[in-house]
Amino acid sequence: MEFTTGQIASLINGTVEGDPSLKISRLDKIQEGKPGGISFLSNEKYEPYLYTTEATAVIISEGFKPTKSFKTNLIRVKDAYLGFTHLLEAYAQFTKSALVGVVEPAYLDESSKMGQNGYRGAFSYIGKNCVLGENVKIHPQAHVGDRVQIGDNTVIHAGAKICADTVIGSNCEVSPGAVIGSDGFGFAPQEDGSYKTIPQIGNVILEDWVSIGANTTIDCATMGSTIIKRGAKIDNQVQIAHNVIIGENTVIAAQTGISGSTEIGKNCIIAGKAGIVGHIKIADNTTIGANTGISKTIKKSGQTLFGYMAMDMKNFLKSYTIFKNLEGLENRIKELEKKP
Helix, strand or coil: CCEEHHHHHHHCCCEEECCCCCEECEECCHHHCCCCEEEEECCHHHHHHHCCCCCCEEEEECCCCCCCCCCCEEEEECCHHHHHHHHHHHHHHHHHHCCCEECCCCEECCCCEECCCCEECCCCEECCCCEECCCCEECCCCEECCCCEECCCCEECCCCEECCCCEECCCCEECCCCEEEECCCCEEECCCCCEEECCCCCEEEECCCCEECCCCEEECCCCCEEEECCCCEECCCCEECCCCEECCCCEECCCCEECCCCEECCCCEECCCCEECCCCEECCCCEECCCCEECCCECCCCCEEECCCCEEHHHHHHHHHHHCCHHHHHHHHHHHHHCC
C-alpha cells in the first residue's frame, strides 16, 4: 500500500510541512527511518534522531520546535503519539480488510452462517450452529466450537481456540494460541481424599472492543457466564477463572492470575504477575502493582495497591524503608542488649 504525505495528514487531521505529494509505503521507527517510511516523535529522548533520520516524513506535535536543521518532512498534529496511533489503526484495518475469502482446506459446518467479506484461513474449523458477523477473520488453524457467536469485524488469530457456546462481540481481537471457554477448575473433595469433577456448563462472553493476548486462557463458567466487558484489554499468558467478571476498559498485564467468581471493576489497571484470590470484588479505578497479591475485597475506589500481600502503596513504601534495613536494626538491638 502506498499513500502520499498529504493523504496521511488528512487521515490523522494534521498539516504537512514540506512536500504533500511524497509517497509513503512503510511505517518506521524514527531511529531506523529510510526513504519511503514515516515515523513519529513524541518522546524528547528521541529528538536527536529527527535531525539524522532518513524517513520521508515524521509526525510531530503542534507545539514542538526543532532546534537544528533536518531533511525530513513534518506532519504536525495535536498529539504525535495519538496521531501515530490513529495511523497504525488505519494501517491495521487496511491489512485486515485485504483478507477475504477461503483458503482451502478449511471447514465450515453447513448449519453455521458467516457474514459478508469474511476470511477463513487454511485448516481453520467452524463447528455447528455458529453465527459469524460481517468482516470476521478466522486465521489458519483457529478452532471455533459449536454454537459460537462472533460479532462484526472481529479477528480470531492463528491457533486460537474458541470453545462451544462462547459469545464474542464486535471489533474484538483474540491473539494466537488463546483459549476462550475451556473448562473451569472445578473439583469437589471426596471423603477418601480424591476429587470429583464438577461439570462446567456455562460459557464465556466477550463484549465489544475486547482484546485478548496470546496464550491467555479464559475459563467458562460453572453456571452462567464468565464476562469480559466492553473495552477490556487482556495481555498475554493471563489466566481468568470461571465466573470471573472483568469491568469495562480494565487492562490486565501478562502472567496475572484471577481466581474463580471474582469481580473486577471498570477502568482498573492490573500489572504483571498479580495474583487475585476468588470470590472477592475489586472497586473501580483500582491500580494493582506487579507481583501484588490480593486476598480480600477492595471496597474503596481509586486506590493503588502494591506488595505481597497487598496493602496501601504509601504504607508499603513506609514499611519498606524499615524492613530493607532490618539487619542493621537487629545489630543495633543486639548492641543495646549487651549494655548493662
